[in-house]
Amino acid sequence: QVQLQESxxxxxxxAQTLSLTCTVSGGxxxxxxxxxxWVRQPAGKGLEWxxxxxxxxxTNYSPSLKSRVTISVDxxxxxxxxxxxxxxxxxxxxxxxxxxxxxxxxxxxxxxxIWGQGxxxxxxx
Amino acid sequence: SYEVTQTLSVSxxxxxxxxxxxxxxxxxxxxxxxxxxxxxxxPMLVIxxxxxxxxxxxxxxxxxxxENTATLTISRVQxxxxxxxxxxxxxxxxxxxxxxxxxxx
Numbered sequence: 001q002v003q004l005q006e007s008x009x010x011x012x013x014x015a016q017t018l019s020l021t022c023t024v025s026g027g028x029x030x031x032x033x034x035x036x037x038w039v040r041q042p043a044g045k046g047l048e049w050x051x052x053x054x055x056x057x058x059t060n061y062s063p064s065l066k067s068r069v070t071i072s073v074d075x076x077x078x079x080x081x082x083x084x085x086x087x088x089x090x091x092x093x094x095x096x097x098x099x100x101x102x103x104x105x106x107x108x109x110x111x112x113x114i115w116g117q118g119x120x121x122x123x124x125x
Numbered sequence: 126s127y128e129v130t131q132t133l134s135v136s137x138x139x140x141x142x143x144x145x146x147x148x149x150x151x152x153x154x155x156x157x158x159x160x161x162x163x164x165x166x167x168p169m170l171v172i173x174x175x176x177x178x179x180x181x182x183x184x185x186x187x188x189x190x191x192e193n194t195a196t197l198t199i200s201r202v203q204x205x206x207x208x209x210x211x212x213x214x215x216x217x218x219x220x221x222x223x224x225x226x227x228x229x230x
């Protein structure tokens with residue numbers, strides 16, 4: 001059973017870079033046809049998609065965050081990483097990673113079928 | 126960029142039917158997925174590609190999608206269904222989530 005686990009600093013200083021890791025267990029990242037997305041949620045607010053990466057390294061990013069986001073994959077460690085630069089208080093949120101199927105290759109089309117439990121990140125000076 | 130608009134809140138009594146909508150320009154031509162998020166938990170897929178239920182999701186959950194509105198319907202609502210619900214669509218090169226609907230039972 002595949003599981004995702006986010007990890008990283010819970011507190012980041014304003015203007016610095018937020019770095020998070022999503023570790024995949026119970027299966028190899030490169031063993032299937034999947035994207036892995038990052039999604040965030042400020043307290044009391046809705047979900048915001050940040051971006052995604054295919055296991056080959058192809059990425060897509062939210063237009064509103066594209067200039068500050070980098071998502072990468074390390075298949076040897078079974079991990080996906082998120083870097084968000086020049087953070088402000090508005091980047092304070094719970095950050096989730098999620099697995100996304102690829103069309104007909106996936107049991108549930110291109111939906112997000114597995115989510116991590118999320119990690120809280122606070123940006124403060 | 127593409128925008129989707131969800132009903133802000135829905136309130137129903139146990140045993141009744143809850144309907145919540147996700148509106149967007151020609152959303153009927155797009156795949157719509159729905160997620161349930163209980164307080165303090167990660168979202169969970171409840172409907173994929175308009176109307177399909179993942180394994181383990183009760184038959185009470187159903188979906189439809191036509192023209193400019195996608196709808197999530199929960200029949201015979203239970204107390205455990207009280208959650209936030211989000212719709213999701215793909216637009217060109219990025220995912221868009223609706224603002225979420227709060228279901229109160």
